[in-house]
Amino acid sequence: MEFIGQLSTRHGSEIHPPSGPLLDVGFVRRFAAAHEEAGFDRVLIGHSASSPDGMQVAAALAASTERLGFLIAHRPGFVAPTLAARSFATLDAFAGPGRVAVHTISGGSDADQARDGDHLDKEGRYRRTDEYLEVLRRTWEAGEPFDHHGEFYDVDDAQTDVRPEQPIPVFFGGSSESAYRVGGKHADVFALWGEPLAETAEQIASVHAAARAAGRSDLPGISVSFRPILGATEEQAWDRAHDVLDRIVAAGGGGGSFTGRSAHRQGHETTRTNVGSQRLMAAAERGELHDRCLWTPTAAASGAAGNSTALVGTPETVAAALLDYVDLGVTTFLLRGYDPFDDVAAYGRDLLPLVRSEVASRGSAA
Numbered sequence: 001m002e003f004i005g006q007l008s009t010r011h012g013s014e015i016h017p018p019s020g021p022l023l024d025v026g027f028v029r030r031f032a033a034a035h036e037e038a039g040f041d042r043v044l045i046g047h048s049a050s051s052p053d054g055m056q057v058a059a060a061l062a063a064s065t066e067r068l069g070f071l072i073a074h075r076p077g078f079v080a081p082t083l084a085a086r087s088f089a090t091l092d093a094f095a096g097p098g099r100v101a102v103h104t105i106s107g108g109s110d111a112d113q114a115r116d117g118d119h120l121d122k123e124g125r126y127r128r129t130d131e132y133l134e135v136l137r138r139t140w141e142a143g144e145p146f147d148h149h150g151e152f153y154d155v156d157d158a159q160t161d162v163r164p165e166q167p168i169p170v171f172f173g174g175s176s177e178s179a180y181r182v183g184g185k186h187a188d189v190f191a192l193w194g195e196p197l198a199e200t201a202e203q204i205a206s207v208h209a210a211a212r213a214a215g216r217s218d219l220p221g222i223s224v225s226f227r228p229i230l231g232a233t234e235e236q237a238w239d240r241a242h243d244v245l246d247r248i249v250a251a252g253g254g255g256g257s258f259t260g261r262s263a264h265r266q267g268h269e270t271t272r273t274n275v276g277s278q279r280l281m282a283a284a285e286r287g288e289l290h291d292r293c294l295w296t297p298t299a300a301a302s303g304a305a306g307n308s309t310a311l312v313g314t315p316e317t318v319a320a321a322l323l324d325y326v327d328l329g330v331t332t333f334l335l336r337g338y339d340p341f342d343d344v345a346a347y348g349r350d351l352l353p354l355v356r357s358e359v360a361s362r363g364s365a366a
């Protein structure tokens with residue numbers, strides 16, 4: 001199992017108004033250290049048209065941590081894939097092999113894409129991503145200079161002298177048919193938001209079918225994202241969950257996943273155009289509680305602008321729920337809390353060890 005946290009560059013969440021400068025250097029270093037101490041494998045560094053540059057954030061934090069990996073959200077189309085390949089390989093060399101991964105985001109918000117001058121429609125963005133990832137990987141892997149002449153990229157005699165010591169994992173996010181097609185073809189890990197078990201199983205089947213259609217025998221791993229809300233007892237967990245919900249509602253949705261200047265606006269734009277957000281809203285409309293302890297009102301209240309469904313209960317209950325997803329074939333969990341520092345510590349102390357222990361015991365038994 002791999003556990004990923006989500007890094008922000010200042011303190012804030014849907015229930016905590018952002019405080020401090022947008023790039024609070026002291027905070028982000030402490031937050032990364034908290035994830036490392038809690039036993040997370042990586043942290044996701046998000047991306048928007050108003051957020052700090054994720055590559056530079058990762059470079060700075062790699063120097064102040066020892067083991068923690070960095071999953072850097074990356075939008076194809078803003079830099080050449082050959083340049084991106086060199087940038088990621090350079091960072092990988094400084095950070096140490098295995099600490100850098102790429103999270104490919106074709107773009108869920110037309111408006112946010114346009115802020116950086118990208119006016120391609122959604123299908124065009126996915127075609128570009130397909131070609132981009134082909135050139136990116138070829139730049140890392142080709143033993144000889146190569147030419148590529150495509151719809152979006154035209155390079156001659158491409159080569160690089162800086163290569164990753166081991167393959168840099170490529171993650172891919174999305175919930176549309178185009179996302180399945182492109183991610184199924186290229187992704188090492190395909191990332192989903194936390195839906196009920198039945199819907200998650202359907203999405204996994206779609207991703208794997210797309211991978212097979214692309215001629216792959218090595219099927220992508222699957223990541224699922226949740227917002228666990230823990231309590232020492234079930235009653236305490238649910239009391240806390242309702243308090244979180246009340247505070248999200250009072251904050252008018254809380255700005256979703258983003259902590260940049262245009263957080264609240266972008267959250268609503270994403271809900272309108274992003275299939276993953278629409279799927280979470282649909283799950284919320286079908287009911288508040290699904291399966292063992294998947295709770296959807298937090299997604300509905302925040303507009304599902306990011307990973308926003310909660311798993312509510314004691315650490316044992318939430319661990320059992322995560323293991324239900326492991327039974328579906330999930331290999332990675334992205335977990336983030338509504339109380340950023342406290343939840344990271346609680347996950348590392350009470351939740352991650354339970355899941356890892358059970359997965360390890362299953363492996364031993366097998």
